[in-house]
Ligand code: 13P
């Protein structure tokens with residue numbers, strides 16, 4: 001776990017700039033779009049057509065009209081893009097860039113577990129495989145988990161795979177019985193409230209922003225618990241000029257890039273899977289049109305339904321409309 005101040009704007013080296021130029025030229029030549037998660041390396045931001053959190057990247061992927069999408073993030077994100085956009089070929093620069101949290105549950109284990117709860121709906125965090133999504137009733141992301149869970153007509157919800165996001169949702173929805181799968185993100189799990197409180201002592205005017213994958217103890221000392229793009233929104237809209245951000249270390253580089261006039265401190269740890277994507281690998285991915293992401297055909301319809309339900313609820317005008325849409329989607333009458 002690291003604590004540091006990030007106050008230097010990123011400037012690519014000469015070698016990086018050369019790679020950036022080659023990638024940008026190849027993108028045009030090959031009709032390709034690069035999607036990039038907020039945790040990527042700062043030099044990778046320079047070739048991105050879109051940078052965002054999981055929800056924004058899903059929404060963006062669904063609407064892309066290009067021959068190739070290069071997804072610079074981790075595998076479940078690229079798999080979601082391939083599912084949501086069957087017309088483009090989705091490539092990942094490194095096939096080994098996985099997500100330890102998404103690996104903490106299998107479709108088979110979920111299939112068995114849910115037999116014990118016949119009245120529950122299964123809410124699946126997007127950090128999961130398409131096979132797990134296909135065993136679930138609806139998807140959610142760190143940005144919309146509370147809204148989705150609140151809208152469902154079911155009182156009992158099985159929440160997979162992240163126990164910390166589940167705890168965050170449960171705290172805000174005491175009317176629901178939320179039963180968590182015991183998965184967690186090892187990167188966020190190791191962030192401690194003690195370090196945050198020490199950082200706060202040093203920077204008493206700073207607002208603490210935490211990701212909901214952090215433990216409930218960390219969430220309890222934070223002023224804001226939000227998705228990675230939510231962090232950007234909070235920092236942009238708050239009148240505060242100093243922030244202590246606790247999540248994956250790359251996030252403050254992104255915050256500093258967008259909000260150079262504000263100060264960001266971080267208590268963070270590194271997701272080495274996210275960092276497997278480099279400019280060299282993105283260039284090679286474009287040159288060789290590899291590694292192609294395939295969604296197993298047998299799980300496609302189920303995973304698509306879980307996403308469709310999420311997008312339908314996200315299109316609602318307010319909580320009431322969302323609850324009405326959820327009842328309709330699950331065939332529950334309003335009586
Ligand atoms: P966001 O959806 O908030 O970007 O989170 C994704 C993630 O993997 C965080 O560890």
Ligand code: SF4
Nearest residue numbers: 099100101185187271
């Ligand atoms: Fe997965 Fe955690 Fe890395 Fe996010 S930070 S991609 S949840 S391992």
